Structures are given as C-alpha cells and as structure tokens.
Amino acid sequence: MAFQALFCILLLICLYSHIAQSNSVNECSTTLEFLNQLGGIKKGDNVKSVYELKNYLSYLGYLNHNGHSNDHSQKHENVFDDSLEIAIKKYQESHDLNITGLLDANTITKMHQTRCGMPDFSNPNKSFPFHTESHYSFFEGKPKWNKKNLSYAFNQNVFKEAQQPLKNALNEWASKTPFKFYYVKNMNQADIKFSFVRWDRPDALAHSLPPPDGRVNFDVNRSWSYVPKKDFYDMQTVALHELGHVLGLSHSTEVNAVMYPTVRTGVRKRLHKDDINGIKALYKGK
Incomplete structure (x- = not known):
C-alpha cells in the first residue's frame, strides 16, 4: 500500500510538471x-x-x-x-x-522573427543615421571597457558541448580586435559570464548587457546547434552577436553584419566589416 501511494504521488507530480511546462510554452507562443x-x-x-x-x-x-x-x-x-x-x-x-x-x-x-533581446535603440528621440556608409551603432553614453584583457566563465548550466562554439566566438572577436580573452572558473571573478536562462519572450534568443556588466544569457528552451543545421539556431553566430554587445556595440542595420538584430535558423555568420569598423570606432585611440 505504501508503495502504491508513493507511486501515485510521483505520478501526480510528473503530470503537474508536464502541464505547467505546456502552459509556459503556450503562454510564450502567444505573446506576439x-x-x-x-x-x-x-x-x-x-x-x-x-x-x-x-x-x-x-x-x-x-x-x-x-x-x-x-x-x-x-x-x-x-x-x-x-x-x-x-x-x-x-x-x-x-x-x-x-x-x-x-x-x-x-x-x-x-x-x-526571432531576435536578440536587446533593444535596437536606447534613446527613441535620437535621430538615426540613415543612408550612411556605416550601419553600426553604440549604446547611449558609449560604455566601453577600460582594459583589453577580459576574463570569461561558464555557469554550471552551460553544458560542455556548448562551450566550444562560445570559445570560437571569443576567438573570432580576438582575431579582429585588440581584445584578448582568458578563462577563469569562478563566475564572480569573470568579466564575461555565460549562462542559460528561461524567459517568456518568444522573439528573444539571447540577451546581454554592455560594459562593464558582461552577462550573456541564452534561452535554454531554444533548439541550438554547434554547427549550422536546418531548423536550429547556430550558437556560435548568436554568441558573436551577444559578445558584440558585451564589447559595447548596439545593433546594426547592415543585414549581413553579426550585429543585425534578427537571425534565421541554419545560418552561420562571421564578423562583417561593419562589425569590425564599429569596434574600431568605439575604441579609437584606446
């Protein structure tokens, strides 16, 4: 009898968990x-x-x-x-x-379309530089790092398979900019902090914050891939974008730029001239 009662309790818990998860997904899908x-x-x-x-x-x-x-x-x-x-x-x-x-x-x-969780503009009243050669933009006040060697760490919820594409994204930014990145185990001591989180915005793949915050959060409920794959979001591409925010870039209107706010499944992007020019302009003379 005790075993049967325990079994019933466990079954009810599983059913409740499934229903709660289903409701969460349904609420997420109806937001827009x-x-x-x-x-x-x-x-x-x-x-x-x-x-x-x-x-x-x-x-x-x-x-x-x-x-x-x-x-x-x-x-x-x-x-x-x-x-x-x-x-x-x-x-x-x-x-x-x-x-x-x-x-x-x-x-x-x-x-x-799914997109970055960061706004495209920090100041709605600011005029937009339409029809210019450069399409990159900065956050209000142009926050930036006062050092070029930045540490990074992974939250324990970042599974091992996801760590390599994140490292690849860091390496690509390092290859095109003066920044260097090094790994530390302690999240509290890291400049850049990678994590997976849950949220209820159906259009947002990831979210990060400008200097000197350094948090980079990915939606745990998304279908992620570590190589370009149909119907999956490429983690390396999204990480490149979010790291651009961490370094101080806001969104770009150049469709081929990494800092363009939306992304499609099955696509891998590399840093575009507009992304690189944006970082050079932000850290000019540094």
Whole structure:
C-alpha cells in the first residue's frame, strides 16, 4: 500500500510538471499574437491591441510610450497616432523594409522573427543615421571597457558541448580586435559570464548587457546547434552577436553584419566589416 501511494504521488507530480511546462510554452507562443490582429492598420485607426504594438516598439527603442496604464480601454491607448507612424517608419528603415508607415505583412513578418533581446535603440528621440556608409551603432553614453584583457566563465548550466562554439566566438572577436580573452572558473571573478536562462519572450534568443556588466544569457528552451543545421539556431553566430554587445556595440542595420538584430535558423555568420569598423570606432585611440 505504501508503495502504491508513493507511486501515485510521483505520478501526480510528473503530470503537474508536464502541464505547467505546456502552459509556459503556450503562454510564450502567444505573446506576439496581437500583431496578427493589426495587419494593415494605418494612422487614425482606433483598434484594440494597438497599445500592445506601442509597448513592443517602445521596448525595442523606437517609441516613447508609457505602457503601464491600468486602463487599456482608454481611447488614446489604441489610437494609431503620429508617433506610432514615425516609430513604424523608423523600424522599417532600420530593417530594410519598404517605408510605408503601415503595419503591412512584411513588417509583421519581420517582427515575428526571432531576435536578440536587446533593444535596437536606447534613446527613441535620437535621430538615426540613415543612408550612411556605416550601419553600426553604440549604446547611449558609449560604455566601453577600460582594459583589453577580459576574463570569461561558464555557469554550471552551460553544458560542455556548448562551450566550444562560445570559445570560437571569443576567438573570432580576438582575431579582429585588440581584445584578448582568458578563462577563469569562478563566475564572480569573470568579466564575461555565460549562462542559460528561461524567459517568456518568444522573439528573444539571447540577451546581454554592455560594459562593464558582461552577462550573456541564452534561452535554454531554444533548439541550438554547434554547427549550422536546418531548423536550429547556430550558437556560435548568436554568441558573436551577444559578445558584440558585451564589447559595447548596439545593433546594426547592415543585414549581413553579426550585429543585425534578427537571425534565421541554419545560418552561420562571421564578423562583417561593419562589425569590425564599429569596434574600431568605439575604441579609437584606446
């Protein structure tokens, strides 16, 4: 009897765990579903869920919007106003889309693509250098390291197979810049800290912070590969991108650059001239 009771308890725990995990995945997959309800909207329209679009573009740095109001039914929250049109145009420009100011099918498709969890802009009011030879950008205040030898460490949840592509990404940055990287065991003593984490943003593959923070987090729920593989995200490519943030680069509008904010499965990127020029410009004279 005791064995049967223990078995039942264990079974209930397993079922509860499975249900909780399923609910988490479902919640994650519906986060951006509001976009599908807004196709074709234009300035002047008053449509439910426009406030969610404003919140999303505000998070990415294209719009100043206070999305913390408790009453989303207020008319102004769901109005497609001038500021939203400008934000959409800025998003379309920076992602090499037709600049229509409308939430058209191509813009919605781009917004659904998986991307870096960092915003594209730290200051929505700052003018964007469109149509220039350089496409790289920096964080507000241009934070940078005051040393060229940086230590790195792996959290215990970074399995061994993942460590080599992360080292490869470090080596590639070292080969194109004055930076050198060395391994330490203690996470608390490391400048750069690699970890896997869980979050509920379906569009974000990874997230990192500019100098001198050094944290690099990857979504543990993603399908990662260590060589380019169909339907899998290449860890080395995403690590190259996140390390660019760690070194002080923000996003680039150059599609072929590592610092471009979105990435497709099965693709491996190498450092582009725009990435390298960005680091050289940031650390010029250092």
